[in-house]
Amino acid sequence: MSEIIAGAGAELAEKGTEEIVKRASRIYEAVKGKYRVLSQEIVIHCPEQVQQFSIAFEATGGLIGHKIKFPFGKPIRARLRPIVGGADLSESISTVENGFEINCQGMQSDDTFLLDVEYDFRDPRFVDALVHRERAKELPKDAETEYWMHAALKHPKALQTKYGRLDLRDLDFTVDVGVSEDIKTSIPGAFRVELDAAFKLLKERDPHRKTVLGIQHIRAMRGRGKGRNIVELLGDLQEIFLPTGFAEFVDVSKDFHYSNCFRGISYYETIPFPTWPKNMTVVSRTDLGLDRYAAEGVLVYKKKSFLEKAERILGIRSS
């Protein structure tokens, strides 16, 4: 019998949680000293690297009119609103040098309130220590173009705190969708001949050779048939690699949702790699927490539609 490694990085995850909880606990204690705390939660907004502490409390009367001070560092934003009742509390929060303060004058006795406070949380190692992320790097040749994604908590216990549950919101997930073979397949031979002829023509400086190459280029253009200028076509083709262009060819489902995409950044995207990507990197997002220990997602690459679009741009397909 041998022991299997039980998820490493527990200390780092717990240390990160402690840091988060330290501030949340101070806010909790400051509110608890004056009012009755009903509930609280801590959310880490992963892409923005922001921690948000929300605390719901009831003003049980007697202490309205005081100021509550939170000298625990300046927040990105702090917001107080009534859950029940219509008090306008937009002026009740002010930031001070070392934190913020709540002026309770506008608060009505027996109302319930929600305080949301956001702070910077720049420790990416915390999320890595807490979450295992894995995705399909590619699929077998004849498989459907469905890339799997999987996120799982390594140390769920680290999310259970004395001051409320801690949730991870919008965990970014990148999947490289291979497109190079599809582009290559959609390029007809005549187009490649014309590309080569156009390149030679542009590069040539000798007027006599330029004339000869010009004739070759025209012949190559005729070989491709009617259509737009090759440089314009390449420009149009580039548009399908823009986030707005490529988004229509991907569909993200199950526990994940689509967020963004960009040209792949991989070592095999050799120079000049930003020009023509071999992959498109698709960013999807998911949430993890004590009510979702693991998330599964599927990214469907609509290969057929992508090929049809490329062929339409190149004038191979009319509709």
Place this chain on the structure above:
Amino acid sequence: MPDTSIQGDSFPAHVIWDKSETVKIRVKFPSALEVKEVFNVPPGGAITLPDGTAELAGFIMNGYVGLVLRSKRLEDTLVRERVTFEIEYLGGSSSENYEREISLFRPMLELLDVPPEVRVRSTLASRFAKLDEKIRIRNTGEGTAIIQVELQSKDEFEKLTAVEFDDFRKRFIDDVEMKLRAISAEDPSRADLIVKFLSLLKTPMVFNEEGKAEIKSVFEDLVNALQNDEKFLEKFASSLATSYLRNMQILTEINSFTEYLNSIGEGRVILLNSTDVIRAKKQAGVMNLKIRITDLAYNNYPAVELPPITVRWAGSGDLPIHMLFDWRKRTKLVAGAKNE
């Protein structure tokens, strides 16, 4: 558990059960797989039994366990394996079995034909020399093969980067470097990663085991950093895109597209050094080539040493690396046929 994975790579699995139940889980898997890591178990909570089964118990938070499994690289390029999860309910002494299957795949380069002798000649119609007979290689496997071609014999030939790209490359890299260094000044926590990335960009890629490990480490760190920091992702991607746009000319645009097509072999092959060319120092000589291979999981495959090829070179044109190969699936190649 996912249903596909590259051989030699890791893949995840998890089990969720009713929190009110106390369970013991046994994971049975073939010898092609191993359990690499288990989440949410205390030290000693995950053990391997003598028959290879992984037994998991004593979960820290009841109701969940996560696993990372890893496959070995196998003889066959596509293998379907089964994993069984046996959940034993300790309260009622009952158990349930769940079976999941996974396809494990990898690329495989097959050398079909290496001509013992070839002729290279320059033509007026082309800036590059042409080859009368090509090396026929196919990727008969299921995954992408990423290859780099090395020239072993340096006395009669030399390998260079095509001049068309040199100027663009230099200006592009200078521009990217300036932008990325500005990002690193703004956020010093990214400085180390940016320095390593720039170093990879500026130096020719060394594709041996050590070189691959360095590439893997830098790009894995980069992906993690991009995943964890949206602002960094936007700045990084924008630096690359604007540097490209600033330095792009129509010539580059057309040529880069041609090179892009040339760098993709049929049947999922990516030729890393497709912009390299071979130049003759002498009119005849013996060319020794070595092909280094990896896949999208950075696995190491034995390098393929090609048998020596006697080359007769007429004219002074350079021979692009991609022109050495014919990746097509057809079985018969007519000698002397033009494949361009």
